[in-house]
Amino acid sequence: MSGMSEIMASSEIYKILLDHYGPPRWWSDDPYTVIVQAVLVQNIAWKNVEKTTAQMQEKLSPDFIASVPIDELEALIRSCGFYKTKARTIKTLTEWYIRKEEIIRQYSDEALRQEILSIKGIGEESADVILVYAFHRPVFIIDAYTRRLLERLGYSFSSDKERKKFLGNELPQDAMIYGYFHWFILDHSIRHCRKKPICEECPFLNCCRKGREMQSDA
Numbered sequence: 001m002s003g004m005s006e007i008m009a010s011s012e013i014y015k016i017l018l019d020h021y022g023p024p025r026w027w028s029d030d031p032y033t034v035i036v037q038a039v040l041v042q043n044i045a046w047k048n049v050e051k052t053t054a055q056m057q058e059k060l061s062p063d064f065i066a067s068v069p070i071d072e073l074e075a076l077i078r079s080c081g082f083y084k085t086k087a088r089t090i091k092t093l094t095e096w097y098i099r100k101e102e103i104i105r106q107y108s109d110e111a112l113r114q115e116i117l118s119i120k121g122i123g124e125e126s127a128d129v130i131l132v133y134a135f136h137r138p139v140f141i142i143d144a145y146t147r148r149l150l151e152r153l154g155y156s157f158s159s160d161k162e163r164k165k166f167l168g169n170e171l172p173q174d175a176m177i178y179g180y181f182h183w184f185i186l187d188h189s190i191r192h193c194r195k196k197p198i199c200e201e202c203p204f205l206n207c208c209r210k211g212r213e214m215q216s217d218a
Ligand code: SF4
Pocket: 149, 152, 153, 192, 193, 194, 197, 198, 199, 202, 203, 204, 205, 208, 209, 210, 211, 212
């Protein structure tokens, strides 16, 4: 990491986002629903996921999903794309959840992360989404939006491990704060910090390297 002297601490970034957007809503209170949603949301808009899981209603339970034929599950989640792969991952995760539900609390954050990561179809981002939103573990979710925002604000990191360390440095170890942070970055990246950013009225405009460049180019 380099060139950090004049730029913000993670707590300042968080405060700017919280002040600007207000507290976001949390994911479902049901850990199993969050697990399924974390798979469905891969490469698809969140609104498709909400619609699909709302339509599933009582079918969104570990017992139902474990016993339903795979082609029926594929049909249920078809509108979320990549439905064959996602159906297989949801099946495997469901079997894991049924087996381990009673002892999940005993796992350390890192042990639970490794356990979830060992499930086929679950990458780093999905594992961290499940850790934070389903099991309320204080873990940062690093995705392409997070990398892009930090880079535009002027930070230079060589790995996601460095990004996580920076984000956690100035904030309490609190799953809700970490979960909020991810939502804020997602929301901010959809509204303002898009591939082609809309810097006007962005809350970071005065302290963002890319925002300043965009203004001087205009
Ligand atoms: S000023 Fe522009 S580039 Fe910087 S965070 Fe805001 S939208 Fe993104």
